[in-house]
Amino acid sequence: MENLLPKDRQKMKWVTRSKAMLSRLLMLSCFLSISSFAHADTSQASSGAKDMAGAKGTFSFKPSDWQQDKKTWWKDTDGIAPGVAGCHLGTNEQGEPNGRMFGEACLENGLLVESNPGADIVHAHGNDTGHPDTFDCNAWCVAEGKQAGQCEIAPAPPCEQSAMCVCQ
Structure with a gap:
């Protein structure tokens, strides 16, 4: 120059x-x-979560071993319980385990991915796609009478890894 x-x-x-x-x-x-x-791809919170503090809505989720065009059956170990790490278990229509599973998770934006519906309810996923709820852990914890909260990785056997809201 x-x-x-x-x-x-x-x-x-x-x-x-x-x-x-x-x-x-x-x-x-x-x-x-x-x-x-x-x-x-987000929509309103599920019927079980809609009146819960911190509920942000649901989104479409395909497991890592997604089975295209297949109706699959699942049950959740904890129901909609942000303070408990849960595991979503694959089953047949009668509720017998088939070895598939995935845990709850923390998203990059800090929201908790909370599987639904209630605990031990066998339910279908069309096209092997679920619609878990998301939660703002801080809002949920404050409503529970705590000062703050955040999403943290936690164990939930038989899932290798899950997540939950941890309150302070």
């Missing part, structure tokens, strides 16, 4: 600033796209 004329230096500064601004604008639009995508 040292060998450029003053007019050319101004043009270079303008180009550099324009590129920086364009980069920031592109980054902002990417964040907004990701944010809208993350919320695009």
Whole structure:
């Protein structure tokens, strides 16, 4: 830039600033796209969670061993209980275990993924897709009379890993 004329230096500064601004604008639009995508598949809280503090809604969830176009059967070990780490167990229609399972989880935004419906209720997942509730653990814990709360990983045998709201 040292060998450029003053007019050319101004043009270079303008180009550099324009590129920086364009980069920031592109980054902002990417964040907004990701944010809208993350919320695009959410709907109201399940009937069992709708009156619970911290309930944010449900979303579509496919297990890691998803079976496309198959109706599958499941039961939950804890029901809708944010303060308990639960395990969602795969079964047949009669409720006999088939070895499939997944635990509850903490999302990147800190929400708890809480499987439903009630404890030990055998229920179907169309297209092997469930619709767990999400909870704001801080809101749930405050409503429980605690000062604060957060989602934390916790054991829930037979699932290798689960999660729950831990209150302070």
